Amino acid sequence: MIRFGVIGTNWITERFLESVKELEDFTLTAVYSRTEEKAREFANKYNVDTIYTDYEEMAKSEVIDAVYIASPNFLHSEQSIVFMNHGKHVLCEKPLASNVAETKAMFEAAKQNQVTLMEAMRTTLMPNFKIIMDNLHKIGKVRRYFASYCKYSSRYDAYREGTVLNAFNPKLSNGSLMDLGIYCVYPMVVLFGEPKDIKATGVLLETGADGSGSIVAQYDEMDAVIMYSKINDSYLPSEIQGEDGSIVISENISSPDDIEIRYKDGTVEKISQPYAKLEMYYEADEFVRLIKEGKTMSDMNSFENSLITAKIIEAARKQIGVIYPADEK
Known part of the structure; x- marks a missing residue:
């Protein structure tokens, strides 16, 4: 069972969580939002007890193994690298980063920390x-x-x-x-x-x-x-x-x-x-499989394909x- 945290309490995160209900190896254990009120409200919808308003504290948490990041695009790289530096696997919404430099920095963090990183491109x-x-x-x-x-x-x-x-x-x-x-x-x-x-x-x-x-x-x-x-x-x-x-x-x-x-x-x-x-099930299934197999990246949504994009x-x-x-x- 892979314990997930989520960053982002918007409609895309709700759609993602709806899509993974049938994924046996997925469990939601923590929610991040910038405000405690929003975090608690979202967590209550999914019967989750642990909330964070500081994502660096969340990255250090012992209650999650991986994180789904659906924050604004300009935060993707920074947040992903913080989580990877604390040994957490990262499924990051598309686009993976703002530019090529940030994208490369994310790949380097994944390799250095031997964690799974994948761009959540469902298509x-x-x-x-x-x-x-x-x-x-x-x-x-x-x-x-x-x-x-x-x-x-x-x-x-x-x-x-x-x-x-x-x-x-x-x-x-x-x-x-x-x-x-x-x-x-x-x-x-x-x-x-x-x-x-x-x-x-x-x-x-x-x-x-x-x-x-x-x-x-x-x-x-x-x-x-x-x-x-x-x-x-x-x-x-x-x-x-x-x-x-x-x-x-x-x-x-x-x-x-x-x-x-x-x-x-x-x-x-x-x-x-x-x-x-549901459409987002397949990206989550791929990501969980990669974690369980100890792989750093997907063959389909690979580092190379994300970098060329x-x-x-x-x-x-x-x-x-x-x-x-x-x-x-």
Whole structure:
């Protein structure tokens, strides 16, 4: 049984805890929040006795073996390293860190302390993503990867009325690329590796955060086109286009659940399967397995894949003009 603490008492942590109810080797033993009232309120929902308002004290705790970190992006690296330096395993929400330098520092801490660190990118650990990988050969030589994740944010309504919430605050290392675009970038990296070059454009908001953007990535024999946004919707599917057919992901690429191959002769093969578990179950299951097997990293959400993703995102941000305070440290 792996004893977990959680940092972050928001909706994503609640979704994570709902998803792991069926995970036999998971138990929640501690909750952190900046205020005692919020920590106690959240802990009571899950019948947890131990709370913390100081995460460094939590890291020293003997009641947890691992931590799930879902704090604002700019805190991910600092908090993760503190926990790893105290021998705790870390499952950190995507994006793993603000930039490449922070990402590398996290990997170094994991290696030095011989603990498990994994980016909580659920997409690539869901069963239908493995189905995509297993069926990729059917479409012949891949010539283009196209991924779209454009979803109008409810928080943008507040922004338009003059209130800047966390989602559009670059001081927290936030914006549409870090929040939604990463769901398009990470699968590309897992499937095709590091591109030779990228070109990025985007829409900068008055705060300095990116509201939307596009990335074109160049590989030796293919290219990739990525579109993402938090200020407008899109209803386009994502596709992996090959010479003999295309794999079409009709629903959100973040949680692929409706996938078919459309062959050039007009035939269609549905390859997706219904999920037996909630979407975040699979990342938690992978993480627990890694801990029990004494592994530092996942083969799928590996250090290499997370680092390449961080490089692409940082390069794209620089081209768009998105600068975070973390970049200037």
